[in-house]
């Protein structure tokens with residue numbers, strides 16, 4: 013077909029249609045056959061999409077902070093919100109819950125102290141008595157007393173919210189380059205730190221996170237978690253075992269309250285600035301956690317700005333440990349979250365595969381690595397695409413230029429995720445689904461694309477095969493209900 | 501190799517090296533073996549590149565209007581300027597010559613009149629007596645008188661220059677979206693129109709254009725030309741035959757003065773807003789021109805904003821005419837210069853191939869069309885990549901995200917060109933070469949990439965095979981001289 017297309021003579025319209033069909037079949041979801049009801053809904057969806065594409069301002073071409081208002085009004089987004097989306101496979105522990113909840117709920121709890129740093133940010137701590145002051149921060153003030161004193165607390169609360177997200181009206185001015193936005197990004201986590209590592213809040217945060225994802229029609233979550241020490245009101249510290257046990261407990265509790273929620277697992281992460289010796293220790297720690305909590309502990313990963321961190325190959329000894337010991341520690345490496353080409357960091361994608369990674373976080377650079385791309389496809393290792401994260405962290409400005417548009421056109425294995433929705437001011441997954449659906453595919457994607465993305469999220473999860481099949485069956489039941497209700 | 505890479509056990513460093521080597525060999529120029537001198541120069545080049553990549557502000561990530569100052573100071577750019585670059589295969593007739601020349605030379609000629617439009621632009625005309633005034637413009641003023649009256653002509657000349665380019669300090673503010681920048685872009689051509697269609701200037705412009713390309717170490721040019729009517733001082737009009745003959749004459753004259761310049765050919769273009777009937781007439785006109793000027797007339801193409809224009813398939817009857825008549829009219833379609841996916845216009849890439857196009861202008865959307873990409877590769881139809889044009893016309897903001905980075909990683913057939921360097925304030929080809937080399941490849945490209953790009957430009961030219969071989973031989977002699985001199 014490909015060869016004959018350029019035969020001499022007028023182009024044959026039937027051949028042309030066949031080629032167009034061939035291209036459509038290769039796309040993500042291109043081999044899904046829609047049933048009659050799905051076809052009806054798809055017709056409706058195509059009209060809604062056309063409206064979004066011709067509205068003058070196309071949200072995926074704009075920065076999410078400016079596009080959000082438009083997306084929230086889009087009927088396509090409304091449909092995506094209602095759609096069962098399966099699983100969120102790439103989200104970070106302390107960026108799951110809308111920051112409103114942190115401010116309006118957590119900071120209003122008893123014994124919450126605040127201090128103001130010399131970097132114009134804030135820190136929080138829970139303590140039974142006045143905490144010891146630190147050099148870089150004002151003295152600690154009990155928030156309850158502060159709020160009573162200033163009466164109008166709206167501005168104070170808003171300033172906390174600003175401290176906990178990257179949101180700003182003029183992101184291009186506020187974050188001129190990748191380094192500045194990453195600096196602010198890591199600062200945001202420091203602000204949340206004192207709140208979310210308070211042991212009772214740690215549990216509540218996770219519960220609330222699951223609730224917000226569940227509300228966004230997600231049935232299963234895999235969470236990248238730093239598992240820092242948590243603290244009690246009297247200053248006692250809890251270790252990683254405590255955190256793991258807490259996760260298991262909260263997940264079970266949440267499942268009990270929401271029987272159609274499948275569950276959540278944790279991928280233990282560490283910052284990629286650590287050295288080789290620390291890495292060995294951390295991998296050993298990961299193996300112990302995996303042995304002690306096989307149900308909830310899914311594997312290991314590095315986090316932090318890839319360009320400034322150490323390349324995976326630097327950690328080769330640590331990463332070979334489990335294999336050497338005949339222990340199965342699955343990896344879920346962030347890799348290729350970079351615009352630099354031909355650098356050591358740019359080899360992370362290949363090395364992630366050489367270390368037999370289960371999935372790849374982001375894989376933004378994958379399309380520029382044809383050999384690695386083929387390997388990933390052969391090994392069926394998906395990338396976890398997080399459109400809004402890549403845009404906010406300045407890898408790409410117009411999401412139509414996101415390399416996932418190329419990969420989805422080729423049907424490359426991938427899932428859509430949201431990375432740090434709370435920090436970006438996004439919903440659990442729906443905003444990222446909208447950006448991917450509209451930005452990567454324009455008019456060329458259809459309802460089959462969305463269905464495939466939802467199915468992929470379970471297929472590429474770490475659920476054991478029996479539970480995976482059950483989850484997919486449950487998703488398809490939800491899907492049919494969604495299609496039916498959307499046609500009413 | 502690909503399959504075994506993920507075998508269990510520690511990754512084998514030799515396999516890893518082999519995979520890295522395999523990926524390197526697939527890149528544009530990846531199979532070029534550098535000789536000893538070239539290796540030395542490449543070592544030097546890699547150091548210079550590293551400096552540009554670590555300087556804090558990486559030019560390809562910035563808008564060209566802001567990056568130009570940095571690029572001009574870059575030793576990598578300096579090397580690229582001196583490098584023999586072969587041919588420029590995608591440039592437009594009235595955007596070849598630095599606008600300084602238009603203002604400082606052409607507008608200072610006798611009988612040049614100016615008027616100021618209600619859209620705050622200017623128009624020019626040459627006339628032996630006062631020209632008839634038009635409704636949308638002030639009355640015509642003889643420029644010589646105006647200049648004598650205002651004495652300080654610098655500001656006037658600068659305002660003309662501003663009218664003739666898209667350059668501005670804050671491009672993001674001036675051009676918020678594709679439609680606004682295209683509107684200004686087409687306006688710029690209207691300002692130049694009265695100058696460049698004056699018959700004597702038409703010839704001088706082409707000569708000066710060839711000179712500026714020659715000075716940028718280019719030995720051959722293929723020019724997309726609208727071939728509008730030119731006019732004489734008394735208002736007489738010349739037709740397309742006159743323009744073609746003028747081109748032939750100027751090119752021959754230029755070659756006589758510069759014996760190592762190979763020549764130039766013209767691709768006749770028409771705006772894609774015309775209707776089917778007009779298209780039939782135009783294609784018939786193109787066939788006649790091709791018959792009458794076989795040496796200089798290379799083929800046919802459409803121009804104008806692709807998203808707002810008619811898709812190629814709309815013109816299928818007109819475009820089938822030559823084939824139907826057994827006449828060979830080569831096509832060089834602009835296609836895929838769009839961010840819209842799944843629209844009628846988005847089929848232009850496939851249709852360009854179905855109509856047996858010789859090359860594809862831009863092909864920005866090609867990576868998102870895997871079937872068309874394979875077809876193009878099998879048919880050995882290259883795309884003409886114009887990085888600065890795509891950035892200024894707002895298809896992509898950070899050039900590291902340009903899809904040509906993906907295509908060059910795969911060794912897809914392509915050439916680098918400059919589209920409308922005068923309007924963007926760029927040199928003939930060197931700025932675009934710099935952006936492509938640094939932006940699309942970062943540290944992963946080498947001297948072999950540059951050599952391949954230079955060779956490609958002649959390989960994919962329309963030069964007949966005998967002359968093509970001679971041109972390539974001449975390029976290689978220049979190349980060796982360049983390598984030798986750059987090592988001194």
Ligand SMILES: [Zn+2]
Pocket residue numbers: 102104236346373431
């Ligand atoms: Zn992440």
Ligand SMILES: [Zn+2]
Pocket residue numbers: 590592724834861919
């Ligand atoms: Zn062009």
